Amino acid sequence: MTAHDISLSRRNLLKGAGALVIGLSLPQAGRAQSGAAQVFSPGGAAAFAPNAFVRIAADDTVTVLVKHIEFGQGPFTGLATLVAEELDADWGQMRAEHAPADAKLYANLAFGIQGTGGSTAIANSFEQMRRAGATARAMLVQAAAQAWKVPAAEITVERGVLKHASGKQGRFGEFAEAASRLQAPAEVPLKDPARFKLIGKDGTTPRLDSLGKSTGKAQFTIDIRTPDMLTVVVARPPRFGGKVASFDATEARKVKGVVDVRQIPSGVAVYATGTWPALKGREALKVAWDESGAETRGSRELIAEYRRLARTEGTVAGRHGDAEAVLARADKVIEAEFVFPYLAHAPMEPLDGYLEWNGQGALARLGSQLQTIDHQVIAKVLGLGPEKVRVETLLGGGSFGRRAQPTSELAAELAEAAKAIGPNRPVKLVRTREDDLSGGYYRPLFLHRMRGVLKDGRITAWSAAIVGQSFLKGSPFEAMIKDGVDPVMVEGASELPYEIADFRCDLHTVDVGVPTLWWRSVGHTHTGYAVECFVDRLLQEAGQDPVAGRLALMGKQQRLATVLKAVADLAKWNGPGPVGGRARGVGVVESFGSYVAQIAEVSLGEGGEPKVHKVWCAIDCGVAVNPDIIRAQIEGGIGFGLGHVLYGELTLDQGRPVQTNFDSYRSLRINEMPEIEVAIVPSSEKPTGVGEPGVPPIGPAVANALARLGRERPLSLPMVGGSV
Amino acid sequence: MVHSINVNGTTHRVDVDDDTPLLWVLRDNLGLTGTKFGCGVAQCGACTVYMDGQPLRSCSLPVSAVGDARITTIEALAGKEAEAVQAAWVKHDVPQCGYCQSGQVMSAIALLKEIRKPTDRDIDLAMTGNLCRCTTYVRIRAAIHDAARTLEG
Ligand code: FES
Ligand code: FES
Numbered sequence: 001m002t003a004h005d006i007s008l009s010r011r012n013l014l015k016g017a018g019a020l021v022i023g024l025s026l027p028q029a030g031r032a033q034s035g036a037a038q039v040f041s042p043g044g045a046a047a048f049a050p051n052a053f054v055r056i057a058a059d060d061t062v063t064v065l066v067k068h069i070e071f072g073q074g075p076f077t078g079l080a081t082l083v084a085e086e087l088d089a090d091w092g093q094m095r096a097e098h099a100p101a102d103a104k105l106y107a108n109l110a111f112g113i114q115g116t117g118g119s120t121a122i123a124n125s126f127e128q129m130r131r132a133g134a135t136a137r138a139m140l141v142q143a144a145a146q147a148w149k150v151p152a153a154e155i156t157v158e159r160g161v162l163k164h165a166s167g168k169q170g171r172f173g174e175f176a177e178a179a180s181r182l183q184a185p186a187e188v189p190l191k192d193p194a195r196f197k198l199i200g201k202d203g204t205t206p207r208l209d210s211l212g213k214s215t216g217k218a219q220f221t222i223d224i225r226t227p228d229m230l231t232v233v234v235a236r237p238p239r240f241g242g243k244v245a246s247f248d249a250t251e252a253r254k255v256k257g258v259v260d261v262r263q264i265p266s267g268v269a270v271y272a273t274g275t276w277p278a279l280k281g282r283e284a285l286k287v288a289w290d291e292s293g294a295e296t297r298g299s300r301e302l303i304a305e306y307r308r309l310a311r312t313e314g315t316v317a318g319r320h321g322d323a324e325a326v327l328a329r330a331d332k333v334i335e336a337e338f339v340f341p342y343l344a345h346a347p348m349e350p351l352d353g354y355l356e357w358n359g360q361g362a363l364a365r366l367g368s369q370l371q372t373i374d375h376q377v378i379a380k381v382l383g384l385g386p387e388k389v390r391v392e393t394l395l396g397g398g399s400f401g402r403r404a405q406p407t408s409e410l411a412a413e414l415a416e417a418a419k420a421i422g423p424n425r426p427v428k429l430v431r432t433r434e435d436d437l438s439g440g441y442y443r444p445l446f447l448h449r450m451r452g453v454l455k456d457g458r459i460t461a462w463s464a465a466i467v468g469q470s471f472l473k474g475s476p477f478e479a480m481i482k483d484g485v486d487p488v489m490v491e492g493a494s495e496l497p498y499e500i501a502d503f504r505c506d507l508h509t510v511d512v513g514v515p516t517l518w519w520r521s522v523g524h525t526h527t528g529y530a531v532e533c534f535v536d537r538l539l540q541e542a543g544q545d546p547v548a549g550r551l552a553l554m555g556k557q558q559r560l561a562t563v564l565k566a567v568a569d570l571a572k573w574n575g576p577g578p579v580g581g582r583a584r585g586v587g588v589v590e591s592f593g594s595y596v597a598q599i600a601e602v603s604l605g606e607g608g609e610p611k612v613h614k615v616w617c618a619i620d621c622g623v624a625v626n627p628d629i630i631r632a633q634i635e636g637g638i639g640f641g642l643g644h645v646l647y648g649e650l651t652l653d654q655g656r657p658v659q660t661n662f663d664s665y666r667s668l669r670i671n672e673m674p675e676i677e678v679a680i681v682p683s684s685e686k687p688t689g690v691g692e693p694g695v696p697p698i699g700p701a702v703a704n705a706l707a708r709l710g711r712e713r714p715l716s717l718p719m720v721g722g723s724v
Numbered sequence: 725m726v727h728s729i730n731v732n733g734t735t736h737r738v739d740v741d742d743d744t745p746l747l748w749v750l751r752d753n754l755g756l757t758g759t760k761f762g763c764g765v766a767q768c769g770a771c772t773v774y775m776d777g778q779p780l781r782s783c784s785l786p787v788s789a790v791g792d793a794r795i796t797t798i799e800a801l802a803g804k805e806a807e808a809v810q811a812a813w814v815k816h817d818v819p820q821c822g823y824c825q826s827g828q829v830m831s832a833i834a835l836l837k838e839i840r841k842p843t844d845r846d847i848d849l850a851m852t853g854n855l856c857r858c859t860t861y862v863r864i865r866a867a868i869h870d871a872a873r874t875l876e877g
Contacts, residue, residue: 072820072858206817213822214813214829216758216798223757231752256741274752275761276744348762348770348823348857397760397823398857433763628817632863636820639859662767662855671848673861 047176050139050184052105053132054083060160060173062089062136064129065099067106068116069369069403070209071347071396072636073691074629075121077207079129081626082122084205085198086133086191089172090160096208101371101391113372117404117518119592119689122625126687127190134188136179143178144170193623193684202627209395221366221394222430224354229426230259232417233278233435235287236267239294239655240440241513244268244287251284261285262420266409269417275430295513296655302445302512303339306467310337310449314465314506315484318494321502326461330453334541336534337450339716340526341649343443345519346665349397350436353414356426361388364414367396369403373476374411381415400520400640402441406475409441409515437665438657442650443519444469445512448493448530457542459553461502464493464530470509471516484509488518492527492696497560497590498535498553514652520640521591521692528589528696529645529703533713536586536704546586546704547573559595559620563681564588566618567597570679576708578603582613585705587697593688594621595681598638598697600674602705609720612642612674612702619678619693622685630690631678637694638676643668645699647718666721729790731756732800742788747771749787750797758798758826762855769854772827773797779834781853798826805836808874812867820858828854832868841872 048056055063064083068075076096084094099106106114109124137157144162145152147170156163163169198204212218237243247268249261257277262269268287272278297305327333353366355378362382368374371391379386396403403410414429421427431439446468453461470486472478480487485494485507494505519525539549547568554561564586567573577583581603588597598617605611617634624630647666651658659665703713716722726739729746731754738753745764750756750773759782762770766784773782774796782795801810809832812818819825828851835842835850842850847868856864 072822074820206814207819209822210814210817210819213819213825214810215801216826216829218822219757220760220823222761223751225752225755225757274740274748276740276748276752280741280743346857348768348821348855349760350762396821398821400857433765433768632817632820632860635862636858636860639861640857643859661765662763663765667855667857668859668861669855670851670861670864673859673865676862 047173048136048180050136050179051132052099053129054087054136056136056172056176058173058176060093060171061095062087062093062172063095063097066096067099067108067114067125068121069098069367069393069396069399071367071399071403073121073633074207074626075116076209077205077629078122078626079125080208081198081205082125082129083133085196086130087137088157088159091198091205093160093172094208098393101368101375101393103372106371113370115370115372115404117369117401119594119691119693122687123593123689130190131188134190135184138185138188139179139182140172140175142182143175147175147178200624200627205626207629218395220349220397221352221354222349222397224365224428226356226426229428230271230273230421231275231278232269232271232427232429233282233432234264234267234269234413234417234429235282235285236435236439237289237291237294239291239296240515241294242289242291243293245290246288248286251286252281255281255284260421264413264416264420266413266416269420271421271427279432294655297512298652298654299341299445303447306445306447306510307337309467309508309510310447310465312508314508316504317466317485317490317507318505319503323461323463323502323504326453326502327451327463330461332453334452334454334538335450336537336713337715338448338526338530338533340446340529341651341717341722342445342514343519343644343648344437344650344665345400345402346436346667347396347398347400347402350431350433351402351410352428352430353410354426354428355414355418357382357418357423359423363390363392364411365392365394366411366414367399367403368393368411369396369399370405370408373406374408377408377411378415381412382419401518401522405441405517406477433662434660437650437660440515441517442514443525444471444516446526448526450530450534452534452538454538454542457544459498459500459535459538459542462496462500463504465506465508466490466493467508467510469512469514469516471518473509488523490527491523492589492591493523493531496531497557498550499555500553520637521695524589524591524692524696528587528591529699529717532587532589532697532700533703536700536707537713540707546576550586550588560588560590563595563597563618563620566679566681567599567616570618570677571599571616573599576705578708583705583708585701585703585708587699587701587704589693589696591693591696594619594690594693596693596697598701600698600701600705602702602709604709610646610702610706614675614677615698615701617676617678617694618681619690620681620683621690621693622683622687624680624683625687627680630680633690634678634694635676637692638698639668639673641695641698642674642702643672645702645717646672646720649718649722727787727790729787729795730792731795732797738787740787742786744787745783746773746785746787746790746795747782750782756797756799760823760826762824767855768824769827769831770824772830772854774830774834779831798830801833804875805833805871808871809833809836809867812871812874816863816867816870818860818863818867820860824854824856828856828864832864832871835868836871836875840875842868
């Protein structure tokens with residue numbers, strides 16, 4: 001199976017899982033909810049609504065209803081670009097807003113439910129949004145043709161202006177009303193890519209959200225204020241799996257501004273007139289926790305356990321040839337064991353949500369990433385039919401995977417908090433950074449045990465044992481687990497892009513009572529590091545160049561080889577060095593259908609800490625819809641990945657999270673950010689993801705550079721200040 | 725207790741506990757939500773405002789300590805440095821999620837008021853207290869240099 005097939009099959013699995021969710025808990029979800037689109041009227045009173053995605057108002061504005069959450073990765077701009085392209089709109093007239101939660105109208109075509117993840121926003125919307133734009137265009141043209149009494153085929157559209165050779169011309173707004181009375185055509189032709197004016201054209205589609213976000217005007221969930229709203233914070237158990245045994249709210253209730261204190265399933269909720277009184281109230285609360293069912297192991301114990309397991313037989317996740325036999329006969333086996341800590345997503349805006357209900361119906365507003373599941377959960381908790389619950393998605397202040405919870409823990413807590421105080425008391429649930437960092441849903445702790453054999457300068461055998469937790473297990477996405485293998489635990493490691501005769505990858509899935517979750521680039525966060533460090537180590541032992549050595553192993557991996565060559569050109573690769581105290585390391589990873597290669601230039605800075613000066617990156621993500629957003633996502637992916645391999649760890653001590661704020665959960669700062677140069681490899685393939693694929697290669701690229709500076713490739717992350 | 729504070733040129737009276745951080749007074753009492761909460765412990769800079777023109781982490785200053793100082797939030801930015809910085813932010817499409825950017829913009833403007841033509845090192849020093857989890861730092865740096873060029877005329 002090629003790498004491409006893997007991503008396709010992953011999508012199919014997700015689709016299956018999605019259908020399952022709806023089938024199990026929300027029959028006819030779509031039909032029940034599709035009223036929401038009518039209730040919701042973005043852009044004010046739009047005169048023309050040709051489909052679920054496009055609204056054209058008399059004032060000429062074109063508003064795209066974006067089914068994906070915008071948390072920085074750019075779907076507002078990206079999906080609006082697709083519509084504008086086919087509509088032949090002027091970019092200046094484009095607007096974007098979140099679509100409401102409605103699984104029928106706004107499903108992610110890769111999942112079967114509404115949601116964002118797996119870097120699929122552009123990929124699954126590419127045709128759908130273009131078709132939405134083309135339909136609107138055809139109807140506007142038809143309306144103009146009728147008004148002008150000319151054949152539709154003689155009308156041209158350019159930058160939001162309809163024109164006829166007779167000299168007649170008009171703007172969209174003028175025909176919006178008339179177009180709204182027409183029947184939408186069943187079939188519309190899409191543009192030949194050669195005629196694209198916006199897609200792939202640098203500088204034509206500046207972000208739609210930059211101004212609001214540069215002036216403090218952009219509204220996030222935490223900014224919601226409504227009359228009589230109460231702010232809620234929840235005291236949660238200090239260890240995962242703990243429960244409230246009893247609590248005493250006497251002192252908490254004395255805090256000025258505290259209105260009520262209630263127990264909810266996740267802990268004890270304090271309701272107040274503002275954030276500070278809520279926090280003070282929580283501080284004054286006395287809670288006795290029942291920790292009989294709590295996870296009490298710490299990272300140290302877990303790692304020891306994982307080490308032991310890695311030396312036993314696991315479930316086979318990938319195999320060809322007979323690696324064990326080659327290893328058993330080899331004179332020399334090269335080994336490495338990599339340990340990856342728990343990591344928090346720590347989105348800049350800690351998770352939060354707003355909910356108002358009156359017993360009959362509810363409105364929830366939050367940075368929802370899996371709207372369909374959040375919607376179902378809120379309806380269920382409140383005992384309402386889903387058609388009585390409206391979910392509005394707000395801008396998310398970052399996510400990195402955290403807002404996409406198969407369990408909807410946030411939506412559930414929000415609804416429980418609203419329910420506990422009763423109807424007609426709007427609530428805004430907020431979390432502090434401490435709540436966020438100690439709240440779980442981490443990138444799981446992983447251990448990789450790698451063994452390899454070299455013969456005559458060639459890698460002849462490769463064996464990997466991977467140990468960690470599965471967050472798909474027990475989730476609505478469980479259907480993705482096949483033959484005991486959770487594919488997102490081994491993606492990137494169960495099949496290599498490198499041709500090695502004898503290969504094996506084993507998986508050990510461990511049950512730990514720590515809630516875990518996908519984290520930007522999911523399995524590739526650890527498999528990318530383990531594989532790319534280990535292949536580099538083997539190539540080094542074999543005396544081969546990191547670039548040429550990889551290329552020689554890539555065989556059929558055309559697109560991956562192309563990005564590797566492209567990045568080598570960009571960086572003027574001339575071996576790893578070091579030169580003048582700076583060495584260069586390579587990392588190349590395919591993830592989410594995109595191919596990314598990076599070269600990092602590294603020296604040893606103060607106190608021997610790695611200092612990353614520059615990163616070159618080449619990406620092939622198919623058709624590059626918004627080149628500047630791709631560059632931005634690569635810059636962000638590299639910074640995010642780098643910050644965590646250098647400094648990020650969420651350690652558990654006897655089950656308790658140790659790092660609780662940014663003073664100890666060290667995050668990359670501006671002085672630690674390398675210079676970045678990005679090359680987007682031209683491609684006419686279908687567009688693929690850019691939000692995540694920038695992350696995986698940077699860690700190994702830095703590690704592989706360190707190996708040329710007389711350091712070992714770090715076996716345990718983070719590279720700086722690791723405490724386990 | 726009732727506190728009288730000057731925010732964006734207007735005196736406001738707010739009835740909150742003395743230890744209430746200025747941040748929450750701005751956001752919850754005055755509705756000035758452009759100033760963000762990111763950590764509450766002066767580690768991230770999302771809550772940056774000006775106190776008598778100097779950047780300050782409003783999460784870590786109790787309202788009782790504001791006294792007669794003049795507080796300025798992002799809602800009341802004015803002047804050529806502010807214009808240059810915000811224009812550069814838009815031109816470079818700096819924001820991703822955008823949540824940290826109020827604080828970034830506030831710190832960048834304060835830097836340019838202090839140092840007309842900042843070096844990369846000046847930028848590091850002035851901006852290192854502002855975390856961006858989306859790591860938009862490459863563009864923050866480029867936008868500050870660009871704004872400095874605009875101000876040069
Ligand atoms: S919220 Fe004030 S510095 Fe982070
Ligand atoms: S833009 Fe997201 S945290 Fe800075």
